[in-house]
Amino acid sequence: MLHAWRSADDLRATQFSSSPRAARHRFTLLVPGRHEEEVMGQTLDRLAQQDHPDFEIIAIVGHDDPGTELVVREAAARHPDLIRVVVDDSVPKNKPKALNRALQIATGDIVGVFDAEDEVHPGLLTVVDSKFQETGADVVQGGVQLMNFETSWWSLRNVLEYYFWFRSRLHFHARSKFIPLGGNTVFVTRDRLEWSKGWDDQCLAEDCELGVRLSSDGAKVVVAYNPEYVTREETPPTLKSLYKQRTRWNQGFLQVLGKGEWKKLPTLRQRMYARYLLNMPFLQAATGILIPISVAFILLVKVPTIVALITFLPLVPTVITLVAEAAGLTEFGRVYAKKVRIRDYVRLVLGLVPYQVFLAAAAVRSVIRQLRGDGSWEKTEHTGAHRDPASTTSTPPRLASPELVPATASEVNR
Template sequence: MSSDPTQSTASLWAAGEPDPLLTPQAPSGDSIVPNRGVVTDGVSGLSGFHLPAWNLAEWIGYSALVVVSILLTAVAVSTLWWMLHAWRSKDNLKGTGFSENPLPAQHTFTLLVPGRHEEDVMAQTLDRLAEQDHPNYEIIAIVGHDDPGTDRVAREAAARHPDLIRVIVDDTEPKNKPKALNLALKSARGEIVGVFDAEDEVHPRLLTLVDSKFTETNADVVQGGVQLMNFQSTWWSLRNVLEYYFWFRSRLHFHAKSKFIPLGGNTVFVTKEKLDWSNGWDADCLAEDCELGVRLSSEGANVVVAYTPEVVTREETPGSFKSLLKQRTRWNQGFMQVLGKGEWRKLPTMRQRFYARYLLTMPFIQAITGILIPISVILMFTIKVPTGVALITFIPVAPTLVLLAVEFTGLAEFGRVYGKKVRARDYFRLVWGLIPYQIFLALAAVRAVYRQLRNQNGWEKTEHTGAHRDAEVEPLNVIPIGAARGAQPEPALAMVSGDDR
């Protein structure tokens, strides 16, 4: 037989025989195989996952993109879940309101109204509070010794309603809201203490409904609804209004059900017994309402939230973007103070402590996001992002779009409930203001962290001009809850007008 393979193959062809089977041989060493890239030896092929060959700058940048995406997704999903809590069922929604047929009055009330440089709005607030149809309540207006304008309008209101309004002068330094509230608390005579801001527009049936809610639920705290009204003033006032709408309409009900709730700054009613137990409000905290809510939650207090749109307390958004930034900075810094104080660690369950930690650390999350957002944007426009990283950055888009759709629905419902005409341009502003407002929130959080690190704890006051009242074309409608009340008995509390220092 010939040893020449060429001749052997040729002879097979001539005879019509098939070609012999050839066993493919693996290439030696590293070589290129069509459609398979580089083939290495067996030892290298078993090495598994390899980290990308990025330089330090790329590692930092791509990691920032991933972190921002994860944080934005977590915040969007949790926010969406809380926003929709009240609408998950008809029973849920019905249970969020005051009773349609309130019980007869069984409690006495003291209403605290601190005011500082509020001469433009405080007189009307005091007059509105004096119109409450509840038989047993008093009003204490707290003014600063260095604020003659507010002192004047408060005393004029006390002269108009001598059986209801007292004026207390706060001469402490430096001044802040919790100090003023603690001063007035010492002379409060009501079984239940309520807090209002100097610009509040309060419904005349509110105390009757709150009284009934205390009786029905045996509550220690009742948090009423608060709503900003001037949604057409600026692009950011629209989003600020919707924040309040979802916060008081839904989110606070979720927190109350979870037995951990940061209380609102006004339209909040606490039994005098609980306030005496807690020594009032923390005078060193910039979010004294949140701090009080955390302490009461940790003590197991029964906190009830009630929201009926017709009787919410109406307010205005801050008058300028700078004022809004200061207000949000103060809230964020106050949350950080509450987090550091550690009262939330006394909550009995791990789930409550988780909610508390997440809510109170939100300023940190927003601050980190605020720092990473510009880095991420720069990288997206200057560096070719790997496919995997690019896909991760699109994850927050889905919950954000759902969130925007919910806000569209919320804006439409807000307009329907409060009799406000929502225009096409309002929806447009809602869309284009989404990203700028998130950047603003991050900026306020970064500023809060900066102030906290520098131990700057001064109270930055929010100015009020009464824009929500200018927007009111008609007076507040008294809702037909329960039967019409007849002549009211004389107030049971011993009330004195004038300076009660």
């Protein structure tokens, strides 16, 4: 959690360059969407405002999703020089299938992935391009941040999870040369995607799976984080939706664990670290099962005083973690100009145990689904809760560049 804050120099090293180099690469930005008519049009408009001179956007929609397709084609009409539409007719549908379909017509030498609700800084591609040049990376992972911490008691903790994950933990993963990539704001060279044959369309955590395979092959992954360049998102709108999302992520980790690509990592340290990380759903599920057992012991079993005292030892790291979370909440409010109130700190403390119980329950469900062989994709809904109402109007079309030609009808439907 605290890796990035070890020193001021370490914190600066996690950032994009303050003086980015001139653009050298062409980008293809993939934006899959399913039943995202409320948010996807605005996302495409914002992406079209990138200040980078050479990029294309491919929006992918399902053949059975006319609402989203209409919104996407309207956005393509506003930006005919930038946006192409791909219709995915695969059944059953999932995100990696959509990405692989669009990858077939991508023309960029670097491919980036964004989600349908993302708010993306207009200068992001410029600093990412520079980071590729500065480091010779195969992959650049940018920051993603949930924003609506005021929405509910659990959204506060969900926001902090993202903050520590992208601000610090992913940098530690990259330094350890074993990294489960994020689901968006991730950029991979076309050569590496051709080597990997795209994304694993049977995995519920295709981002993690791709990161593990690339790590196992020695790919260079660079993580960079500046608050101003962070892609902004929202928490799932309901606790049920978050429950399904977390189940899917956990089950995806279990699938990656079972696939065994991590065993190809070159050092024992990396393999043990991978085993620990990918086994996390099992550990959380075990915690969930132990909770009722612990309650029964409290009520029914008498133990010696020394044993009772020893059982309180886990409170020490728990309290330390809570203090770090409180400091992180203060820092989040400062860097994102969000007013953090006393009641938010109270919610942070009171939500600690319920949220851990919730995560354990989602982990138990993921293990059950995996044992049953149920790999169906459970989509996360989006409502645009992270967006400023003033920014929801469509942006004007970007003037066409003579070098960029709109896709033909055959390309669009390929």
